[in-house]
Amino acid sequence: MTPLISIQKLSKSFPGVRALSDVQFELMAGEVHALMGENGAGKSTLMKILAGVYQKDSGEILYNGQPVEFASPRASQAMGVGIIHQELQLMNHLTVAQNIFIGREPRGRFGLLLDEDKLNAQAAEILARMHLKLDPRAVVGHLTVAKQQMVEIAKALSFDSRVLIMDEPTAALNDAEIAELFRIIRELKSRGVGVVYISHKMDELKRISDRVTVLRDGEYVATVMTETTSVEAIIRMMVGRTLTEAAPSERSGPQGEVALEVKNLNSGPLVRDVSFSLRKGEILGFAGLMGAGRTEVARAVFGADRPTSGEIFVHGAKASIKTPEQAVALGIGYLSEDRKRFGLAVGMDVESNVVMSNLQKFLSFGFFLRKLAIRETASRFISLLNIRTPSPTQEVRLLSGGNQQKIVVAKWLARDCEILFFDEPTRGIDVGAKSEIYKLLRALANQGKAIVMISSELPEILRMSDRIVVMCEGRITGELSAKDATQESIMHLATLRETTLKAA
Amino acid sequence: MTTTRSDVATLTGEGRATTLRARLFGPTALQKLLAFASLILLLAFFSFASPVFMETENILGILQATAVNGVLAVACTFVIITGGIDLSVGTLMTFTAVICGVFLTYWHLPMWIGVVAAIATGALCGAISGTLAAKMKIPPFIATLGMMMLLKGLSLVVSADKPIYFNDTENFYMISQDSIIGRILPAIPVPNAVVIFFALAIAGSIVLNRTALGRYTFALGSNEEAVRLSGVNVDRWKIAIYGLGGAICGVAGLLIASRLNSAQPALGQGYELEAIAAVVIGGTSLSGGSGTILGTIIGAFIMSVLTNGLRILSVAQEWQIVVTGLIIILAVYADILRRRKS
Numbered sequence: 001m002t003p004l005i006s007i008q009k010l011s012k013s014f015p016g017v018r019a020l021s022d023v024q025f026e027l028m029a030g031e032v033h034a035l036m037g038e039n040g041a042g043k044s045t046l047m048k049i050l051a052g053v054y055q056k057d058s059g060e061i062l063y064n065g066q067p068v069e070f071a072s073p074r075a076s077q078a079m080g081v082g083i084i085h086q087e088l089q090l091m092n093h094l095t096v097a098q099n100i101f102i103g104r105e106p107r108g109r110f111g112l113l114l115d116e117d118k119l120n121a122q123a124a125e126i127l128a129r130m131h132l133k134l135d136p137r138a139v140v141g142h143l144t145v146a147k148q149q150m151v152e153i154a155k156a157l158s159f160d161s162r163v164l165i166m167d168e169p170t171a172a173l174n175d176a177e178i179a180e181l182f183r184i185i186r187e188l189k190s191r192g193v194g195v196v197y198i199s200h201k202m203d204e205l206k207r208i209s210d211r212v213t214v215l216r217d218g219e220y221v222a223t224v225m226t227e228t229t230s231v232e233a234i235i236r237m238m239v240g241r242t243l244t245e246a247a248p249s250e251r252s253g254p255q256g257e258v259a260l261e262v263k264n265l266n267s268g269p270l271v272r273d274v275s276f277s278l279r280k281g282e283i284l285g286f287a288g289l290m291g292a293g294r295t296e297v298a299r300a301v302f303g304a305d306r307p308t309s310g311e312i313f314v315h316g317a318k319a320s321i322k323t324p325e326q327a328v329a330l331g332i333g334y335l336s337e338d339r340k341r342f343g344l345a346v347g348m349d350v351e352s353n354v355v356m357s358n359l360q361k362f363l364s365f366g367f368f369l370r371k372l373a374i375r376e377t378a379s380r381f382i383s384l385l386n387i388r389t390p391s392p393t394q395e396v397r398l399l400s401g402g403n404q405q406k407i408v409v410a411k412w413l414a415r416d417c418e419i420l421f422f423d424e425p426t427r428g429i430d431v432g433a434k435s436e437i438y439k440l441l442r443a444l445a446n447q448g449k450a451i452v453m454i455s456s457e458l459p460e461i462l463r464m465s466d467r468i469v470v471m472c473e474g475r476i477t478g479e480l481s482a483k484d485a486t487q488e489s490i491m492h493l494a495t496l497r498e499t500t501l502k503a504a
Numbered sequence: 505m506t507t508t509r510s511d512v513a514t515l516t517g518e519g520r521a522t523t524l525r526a527r528l529f530g531p532t533a534l535q536k537l538l539a540f541a542s543l544i545l546l547l548a549f550f551s552f553a554s555p556v557f558m559e560t561e562n563i564l565g566i567l568q569a570t571a572v573n574g575v576l577a578v579a580c581t582f583v584i585i586t587g588g589i590d591l592s593v594g595t596l597m598t599f600t601a602v603i604c605g606v607f608l609t610y611w612h613l614p615m616w617i618g619v620v621a622a623i624a625t626g627a628l629c630g631a632i633s634g635t636l637a638a639k640m641k642i643p644p645f646i647a648t649l650g651m652m653m654l655l656k657g658l659s660l661v662v663s664a665d666k667p668i669y670f671n672d673t674e675n676f677y678m679i680s681q682d683s684i685i686g687r688i689l690p691a692i693p694v695p696n697a698v699v700i701f702f703a704l705a706i707a708g709s710i711v712l713n714r715t716a717l718g719r720y721t722f723a724l725g726s727n728e729e730a731v732r733l734s735g736v737n738v739d740r741w742k743i744a745i746y747g748l749g750g751a752i753c754g755v756a757g758l759l760i761a762s763r764l765n766s767a768q769p770a771l772g773q774g775y776e777l778e779a780i781a782a783v784v785i786g787g788t789s790l791s792g793g794s795g796t797i798l799g800t801i802i803g804a805f806i807m808s809v810l811t812n813g814l815r816i817l818s819v820a821q822e823w824q825i826v827v828t829g830l831i832i833i834l835a836v837y838a839d840i841l842r843r844r845k846s
Contacts, residue, residue, distance in 0.1 A: 327735065344727065363715075
């Protein structure tokens with residue numbers, strides 16, 4: 001039997017990063033093939049090449065045994081490859097039918113007016129084939145996320161897709177909805193559609209997939225039968241990288257008193273009953289998969305989002321934090337994972353950003369800026385953190401990612417914060433700048449700052465943390481001391497879902 | 505220690521050099537230069553085309569006409585740099601003039617109280633717009649559109665739809681029409697309105713570039729969420745900035761009331777668009793984050809020189825409006841081109 005899709009020796013690089021190298025992958029008709037790997041393993045890149053979003057650098061893609069090029073999303077759609085992105089791409093104000101046939105609306109007699117009846121009839125037909133009870137005239141924005149996902153699937157099927165790629169389809173679904181989704185996937189399977197299923201959730205893989213292919217750091221690891229492979233074996237394949245750069249940095253001696261204590265914090269679906277404590281001079285690692293709720297915990301503690309319940313103690317005193325302003329007044333700083341959106345005013349210069357959270361300190365008569373003092377402070381941090389910028393008045397957007405990150409760090413150091421949340425501090429930063437950030441973090445901890453480091457890179461967590469808290473789906477699933485933690489034990493906790501817990 | 509000092513000094517010197525270079529040749533500066541060059545070109549063209557144009561009386565007329573619109577444009581500059589917009593500046597100007605009239609003519613209070621009342625009313629109304637935008641999250645366009653109509657109506661209600669004349673306050677006309685400079689140098693009788701306009705522009709420029717309020721004005725336009733997450737009380741600053749804009753509108757209200765020696769309640773609508781046009785021609789980006797007072801002033805002069813010059817050349821008023829529209833479109837397109845390059 002010819003595979004539906006066969007990929008050989010596929011490589012793809014982005015400036016500075018080798019995203020995929022010599023990767024192979026195979027999809028049979030009527031198969032559900034799971035694609036696994038840590039964050040950044042190359043799953044999304046691979047799928048985006050199939051969907052025509054990216055072009056491959058080298059290698060071969062065979063579709064039904066024929067070599068093909070997926071030159072654009074339109075081209076791969078026309079060839080029968082449909083993709084359902086993690087973030088749904090629907091127009092919320094249009095109806096189900098209008099969404100399914102967007103850009104291909106049936107026209108009336110003179111090709112002028114749209115034929116709404118025909119549109120709805122065709123949509124109803126597709127929905128019926130999926131055995132789905134859904135009104136084609138319903139407005140998509142009013143549907144549940146699960147139903148919206150079904151609309152995406154219907155849209156993909158309306159192209160007569162033979163390959164369906166699903167990227168984390170169950171991320172926002174509850175158990176009943178997941179069951180419904182799996183019913184439809186099996187339905188598609190029986191009709192010979194090949195499904196590529198990307199997920200982090202081990203229990204789902206066991207339920208739905210036939211084979212699993214594991215990628216790690218952009219390289220192919222193995223393809224195995226799901227039925228005969230244990231979850232532990234799959235996790236081992238995912239994380240089994242050699243820790244070359246992971247020599248743990250020297251740790252400080254005994255740690256100080258508790259700087260921050262969080263009790264039973266709740267905020268939205270991704271912060272559920274979270275409790276932890278943080279000592280002075282300590283780096284507490286927050287591990288977990290994407291969407292586990294780590295950023296949300298930091299934002300809730302920092303007052304960026306309002307928690308629904310829970311208590312926060314800062315240096316032993318109960319604190320009421322409703323706005324970032326109050327958090328900062330208590331000496332808490334938050335360095336966002338998305339520097340450009342939440343951390344920096346990139347159109348402004350370096351010195352303006354450095355003093356942004358502490359401008360009151362640089363005013364005369366409480367009103368006029370003391371420009372010289374600002375310049376001196378900025379210059380001090382530029383040399384202290386080794387920020388490479390031609391001058392303190394350089395616009396931040398012209399600097400590299402690593403230097404931008406250091407400016408965010410400088411901003412919070414200028415404010416003299418005692419408790420610092422670093423959210424993915426090395427994302428998008430090259431290797432050299434990474435190790436500088438690591439040194440900086442450790443130096444700060446040694447000075448007695450209390451640090452929370454959120455990271456999706458396990459080697460980074462293992463290298464930097466004194467203690468590790470692991471989250472999954474908004475809950476803390478475990479805490480590990482640095483010397484006991486391994487990639488496997490963290491990964492185990494990071495995939496410990498509530499349903500799995502109940503079943504066990 | 506010495507090394508650190510000299511390091512700072514070097515960096516400072518280097519910084520200054522870069523700033524100077526950026527000021528002269530940076531993209532913003534380039535547009536300012538472009539605007540300035542256009543202004544010079546317009547002046548040259550009109551003085552060549554008509555001998556009347558360069559006569560002292562006409563020049564004074566242009567200055568006088570620019571004063572009110574220029575002050576409103578300064579108010580708009582602050583709000584637009586935050587990434588917002590203020591459509592209510594025109595009718596707010598009228599409303600403050602009417603309030604001033606109420607204090608001075610209806611209630612016979614001393615002139616300084618009328619002046620304070622006008623500016624305070626402006627600040628209050630601006631702060632209300634700011635509160636609507638910051639606290640209630642109403643988009644500034646809608647919030648100030650509402651304020652625009654609301655204030656227009658209030659002006660008519662308070663004045664019973666009739667002009668209020670400042671007959672009881674003898675010296676009121678002097679605010680705008682007298683010339684302190686003229687008393688010292690009779691050769692150049694520049695009216696006070698122009699002096700007030702320039703003084704306000706200089707003060708505005710200092711506030712924008714040298715105070716915390718000015719710094720946050722740019723910061724809000726650059727990345728409001730990042731400012732909030734820096735622990736800054738974003739709402740309070742936004743209200744303050746709109747409030748400042750309103751207070752400046754109060755000054756404009758005094759200038760126009762003094763010039764007409766009356767508060768004309770039906771006046772005001774349309775001024776906001778001229779002010780916004782001046783700001784945009786002056787190189788301030790409507791998406792926020794960048795802009796200068798100097799640019800705004802040049803923009804305001806371009807608008808009034810154009811109007812004046814076309815009138816002198818006896819171009820029909822209808823066509824004057826057409827030309828003004830074209831100029832605005834050209835200016836905004838220049839801004840887009842600049843943005844695309846950077």
